[in-house]
Amino acid sequence: xxxxxxxxxxxxxxxxxxxxxxxxxxxxxxxxxxxxxxxxxxxxxxxxxxxxxxxxxxxxxxxxxxxxxxxxxxxxxxxxxxxxxxxxxxxxxxxxxxxxxxxxxxxxxxxxxxxxxxxxxxxxxxxxxxxxxxxxxxxxxxxxxxxxxxxxxxxxxxxxxxxxxxxxxxxxxxxxxxxxxxxxxxxxxxxxxxxxxxxxxxxxxxxxxxxxxxxxxxxxxxxxxxxxxxxxxxxxxxxxxxxxxxxxxxxxxxxxxxxxxxxxxxxxxxxxxxxxxxxxxxxx
Numbered sequence: 001x002x003x004x005x006x007x008x009x010x011x012x013x014x015x016x017x018x019x020x021x022x023x024x025x026x027x028x029x030x031x032x033x034x035x036x037x038x039x040x041x042x043x044x045x046x047x048x049x050x051x052x053x054x055x056x057x058x059x060x061x062x063x064x065x066x067x068x069x070x071x072x073x074x075x076x077x078x079x080x081x082x083x084x085x086x087x088x089x090x091x092x093x094x095x096x097x098x099x100x101x102x103x104x105x106x107x108x109x110x111x112x113x114x115x116x117x118x119x120x121x122x123x124x125x126x127x128x129x130x131x132x133x134x135x136x137x138x139x140x141x142x143x144x145x146x147x148x149x150x151x152x153x154x155x156x157x158x159x160x161x162x163x164x165x166x167x168x169x170x171x172x173x174x175x176x177x178x179x180x181x182x183x184x185x186x187x188x189x190x191x192x193x194x195x196x197x198x199x200x201x202x203x204x205x206x207x208x209x210x211x212x213x214x215x216x217x218x219x220x221x222x223x224x225x226x227x228x229x230x231x232x233x234x235x236x237x238x239x240x241x242x243x244x245x246x247x248x249x250x251x252x253x254x255x256x257x258x259x260x261x262x263x264x265x266x267x268x269x270x271x272x273x274x275x276x277x278x279x280x281x282x283x284x
Contacts, residue, residue: 008167009111009140009167009168009194011046011078011194011238012045012046012077012078013043013044013045013046013238013253013256014232014237014238014239014256015044015046015228015232015238015239015240015241015252015253015255015256016044016045016046016047016048016078016080016196016238016239016240017036017039017044017046017047017048017240017241017242017243017249018048018198018199018240018241018242019036019047019048019049019053019058019059019061019062019242020050020053020058020198020242021053021054021058021242022036022049022053022054022057022058022061022242022244023053023054023056023057023058023059023060023061024053024054024057028244029057029061029064031244032061032244033061033064033065035243035244035245035246035249036061036062036064036065037065037068037069038246038249039249039253040065040069042249042250042253043253044249044253045076045077045078046078046080046238046240047062047077047078047079047080048080048081048170048196048198048240049062049079049080049081049082049100049104050081050082050084050113050115051081051082051083051084051087051096051099051100052082052084052115056099056100056103059081059100059103059104060103060104062079062104062106063103063104063105063106066104066105066106067105071105071106071107074106074107077106077110078110078111079104079106079109079110079111080109080110080111080112080113080170080196081097081100081104081109081111081112081113082112082113082114082115082144082170083096083097083100083112083113083114083115083125084096084115084118085114085115085116085117085118085119085120086118086119086120088114088118088120088124088125088128089120089124089125089128090124090125090127090128090131091128092120092128093124093125093128093129093132094128094131094132097109097112097128097132097137097138098137101137108136108137108138108139109137109138109139110138110139110140111138111139111140111141111142111168112129112132112138112140112141112142113141113142113143113144113168113170114142114143114144115144115145116144116145116146117145117146117150121157122153122154122157122158123157123160123161126141126154126157126158126161126163127161129141129163130161130163133164140167140168141166142166142167142168142169142170142193143166143168143169143170144169144170144171144196144198145170145171145172146169146171147184148183148184148187151166151169151184151187151188151193154166155191165191165192166193167192167193167194168193168194168195168196169184169188169193169194169195169196170195170196170197170198170240171184171195171196171197171198172197172198172199173195173197173198173200173231173237173239174197174199174200174201174202174206174227174231175202175206175212175227175230175231175268175271175272176202176205176206176272177202178272178273178274178275179275180195181274181275182275182276185234188236189236194236194237194238195234195236195237195238196237196238196239196240197231197232197237197238197239197240198239198240199241200227200228200231200232200239200240200241201224201227201228201241202227206223206224206227207222207223207224207227208223209223209227211271212224212226212227215264215267215268219258221251221254221255221258222251224241224248224251224252224255225251225252225254225255225258226255226258226260226264226268228241228252228255228256228258229255229256229258229259229260230260230265230268232255232256233260233265
């Protein structure tokens with residue numbers, strides 16, 4: 001296998017498939033593999049997972065689905081995984097990445113993230129990320145669940161090592177949790193750090209929200225689609241909702257094409273007030 005080329009981070013679309021909680025129950029695994037296979041068949045190309053999810057079980061679900069998709073089509077996909085903080089020493093990060101790739105049989109990761117800040121020095125993790133890139137096992141690296149303070153320190157360590165800049169932070173972001181709009185999103189935008197929004201449906205609550213359902217009915221879409229369209233309204237935010245239901249998987253992907261009007265955005269601001277900030281989230 002030739003090493004992947006390193007370039008600016010570009011996600012393949014605005015909606016991906018999250019896999020948190022997949023792989024945990026043996027009885028559900030066949031349905032979960034079928035769900036990922038269905039997502040692949042209808043055009044999903046961004047998949048998010050982590051070694052923490054079911055102790056590697058979610059990665060195995062992806063791996064099983066990839067067998068039928070065809071490993072020769074690996075270049076069409078964009079796969080994200082994460083190293084646990086307790087494994088994020090230099091040697092531990094290398095081992096964790098190799099194990100994630102082996103469970104999925106995916107040859108390399110498009111983005112590899114530190115799942116959250118832990119006890120290991122950033123320098124060790126970054127040195128491992130740099131080695132993994134050199135070996136062609138990852139294309140890009142980044143972080144998850146980092147606030148401004150964490151990111152600033154991470155970038156300082158990165159600069160000291162003269163490494164390429166981090167381009168991604170995966171965080172909790174949805175209509176009912178807009179705190180990152182106050183300082184984190186503007187700070188990231190100044191540094192070209194993109195945002196991956198996990199749990200963009202508020203752990204499923206927003207998919208059943210009465211007000212969103214009413215808005216959706218006026219557009220012929222679901223409450224979940226309204227919430228997802230809102231989450232990816234910014235030019236540098238992608239969302240990774242998780243579902244194992246074929247219809248919901250299809251609707252989630254279609255939400256990327258839904259554009260909310262100024263009036264709808266104002267209504268959503270009234271329903272789910274933004275944090276007080278001088279720099280509101282830009283829209284497309």
